[in-house]
Amino acid sequence: MEYLNLDLIKKHLNIDSDFHDDDDYLKILGDVAEQVTERHIDDSFQLIMLKNRGKFPPTLMQAMLLLVGNYYNNRESVAFTGVSELPQSYLYLLSLYQNYGNEGLDRIYFYHEINKLHDQADKNTDEIKDIRKHKISGGTWIDVDNEADSGYTHVVNVDDVDQGEY
Known part of the structure; x- marks a missing residue:
C-alpha cells in the first residue's frame, strides 16, 4: 500500500x-x-x-x-x-x-x-531581492535597482560599458 x-x-x-x-x-x-x-x-x-x-x-x-x-x-x-x-x-x-x-x-x-x-x-x-546584476545572454547584463519602490531596471550591453563601472 x-x-x-x-x-x-x-x-x-x-x-x-x-x-x-x-x-x-x-x-x-x-x-x-x-x-x-x-x-x-x-x-x-x-x-x-x-x-x-x-x-x-x-x-x-x-x-x-x-x-x-x-x-x-x-x-x-x-x-x-x-x-x-x-x-x-x-x-x-x-x-x-x-x-x-x-x-x-x-x-x-x-x-x-x-x-x-x-x-x-x-x-x-525569494531571491530577486538579493540580485543586483544578472547576466542574461552573451555580453548582456541586467541591472536591477535594490530599491523595490523605484522599479528601476536597465539592460546594458557589456561591450558598450566601461568595465570599471560594473
Whole structure:
C-alpha cells in the first residue's frame, strides 16, 4: 500500500488496534483498493499528486476506504439481504477525478514541468531581492535597482560599458 496504511484502515473499519488477526488480509484489501481506484478513474495517482503539488486528495482516500470496507464486510459477490448504495459514496467520489481524455503520460510530463516552473518562480521571487546584476545572454547584463519602490531596471550591453563601472 502506497497511499493507505493499516492504522487508517483499522480506524475506518472500527477495528481495535490490538486486534492483528486480519492485518495481512487488510493490507491485501488496501492494495486492491488502490489498484481498483486508480484503474477506475483511468488516471494515475502520480499525476493527481503532481496536480495537487504533492498532496493526495482526501476524497480519493475516502473512496478507497469505502471500497476496503465494502470488500471486508462483503467477502462474496452475492448478498442475501436487501442492499442499496449510499448517495455520494465510492462512485460519486471517484467521478470527481475521472479522466475521460486518457492522456496519462503526456499530462504527467506537463504537470511535472508546470510544477518545476512554479517552484522556480517561487525561488526567483525569494531571491530577486538579493540580485543586483544578472547576466542574461552573451555580453548582456541586467541591472536591477535594490530599491523595490523605484522599479528601476536597465539592460546594458557589456561591450558598450566601461568595465570599471560594473
